[in-house]
Amino acid sequence: MRLLERLSIVAACAVALAGCGRSDDAFGARVHAYLLKHPEVLQEAADALHAKEEAQAVAMSEQAIDPNRAAIERDPRDFVANPNGSITVTEFYDYRCPHCINAAPAVVKLIKDNPDVRFVFKEYPIFGPKSETAAEAAIAVKRAGGDYLGVYSELMAARPLDEAAIARILSEHGIKPDVLQKPELQQAATEQLVATQQLAAGLGIAGTPAFIVGDTMIPGDQMDAVRAAIAAARAKAHKS
Numbered sequence: 001m002r003l004l005e006r007l008s009i010v011a012a013c014a015v016a017l018a019g020c021g022r023s024d025d026a027f028g029a030r031v032h033a034y035l036l037k038h039p040e041v042l043q044e045a046a047d048a049l050h051a052k053e054e055a056q057a058v059a060m061s062e063q064a065i066d067p068n069r070a071a072i073e074r075d076p077r078d079f080v081a082n083p084n085g086s087i088t089v090t091e092f093y094d095y096r097c098p099h100c101i102n103a104a105p106a107v108v109k110l111i112k113d114n115p116d117v118r119f120v121f122k123e124y125p126i127f128g129p130k131s132e133t134a135a136e137a138a139i140a141v142k143r144a145g146g147d148y149l150g151v152y153s154e155l156m157a158a159r160p161l162d163e164a165a166i167a168r169i170l171s172e173h174g175i176k177p178d179v180l181q182k183p184e185l186q187q188a189a190t191e192q193l194v195a196t197q198q199l200a201a202g203l204g205i206a207g208t209p210a211f212i213v214g215d216t217m218i219p220g221d222q223m224d225a226v227r228a229a230i231a232a233a234r235a236k237a238h239k240s
Contacts, residue, residue: 085118103221
């Protein structure tokens with residue numbers, strides 16, 4: 001029996017009992033007995049509520065995309081893979097976020113398999129100081145013109161991702177770890193990360209990862225949804 005059908009039974013019971021003049025206690029007892037017999041209704045109701053709230057949040061976020069398009073897609077401080085691509089995808093991520101880590105190999109594959117996809121990386125550390133240090137390291141690599149995509153993959157794969165791992169990854173890519181202590185880098189990184197945090201807040205992004213494809217917001221590591229949005233954007237472009 002579907003959720004709406006089950007809930008309609010509960011509602012019908014309420015109407016019937018009210019019409020018969022039954023007491024609130026009697027109605028409560030009937031509902032209590034029904035829910036004990038069908039406890040899955042509560043989980044289904046909670047799941048439906050969560051899905052509804054998430055859909056409403058996504059809809060509100062999508063309304064904010066167009067006014068913030070330049071900041072989302074064209075901030076020169078961000079690393080961009082396939083910069084000449086005609087379809088832009090932006091990801092907000094944290095190197096210590098398990099869902100971002102899970103999505104990372106698929107992100108790299110998507111970039112390599114789709115040269116027409118212009119992929120914007122938004123450093124969005126929300127998991128504390130170690131995440132901030134990792135983001136600063138990636139910013140240092142970008143500013144030095146290094147292998148950002150390689151560093152992104154290695155930071156996502158590092159276990160544990162601590163200062164020693166970050167220093168090792170930087171060194172392996174020809175960058176001295178002490179660059180993270182330089183005031184110029186610290187100031188630039190702080191300004192960039194604050195700007196990204198403000199942008200995420202304006203877009204209603206509460207967690208990572210979050211992907212934006214055109215006018216579509218995709219929360220979480222839903223890579224199938226990302227690929228579907230890219231396919232839709234590609235089809236739209238071919239029609240125009």
